[in-house]
Amino acid sequence: MDLSYLITPFWAWLLAGCTKFVINSAKEKRLAFDLIGYGGLPSNHTSIVTSAAAIIAFKEGFHNPALVVAIALAFIVTLDANSLRQKVGLHAQAINKLNQDNHAHIRLREKMGHTRIEIFSGILVGIFSAWSITLLWT
DSSP: OOTHHHHHHHHHHHHHHHHHHHHHHHHHTSOOGGGOSSSSSSOHHHHHHHHHHHHHHHHHOTTOHHHHHHHHHHHHHHHIIIIIHHHHHHHHHHHHHHTTTOTTOOOOOOOOSOOHHHHHHHHHHHHHHHHHHHHHHO
């Protein structure tokens, strides 16, 4: 079995996560461990699914049926990152506002979804990850 198909999404996750941590830490001017999670630049989820599609394209070609499945999955995850999770963030804001006087309420994370630039950067990280693994593996 060619392990590059397994390693590529992991590499994309690691690269996107480290990039996001560095960007968040630079913005906050501190080590921003508390900002690890949903939302932010680049989109981890998008980079993972894009890397899976890209490694198939690079190694098997654009004619492979598995590429269609990977692109469909990437499309679903990208839509989810942009729309559904942003709505979840808006719900969290409303719940936090309703409970602002309740000291027992644990504040919900409000930044859940991604902007288009965060998603696009995740796509770039995914493609770069697959490209770099392809270069190293062959």
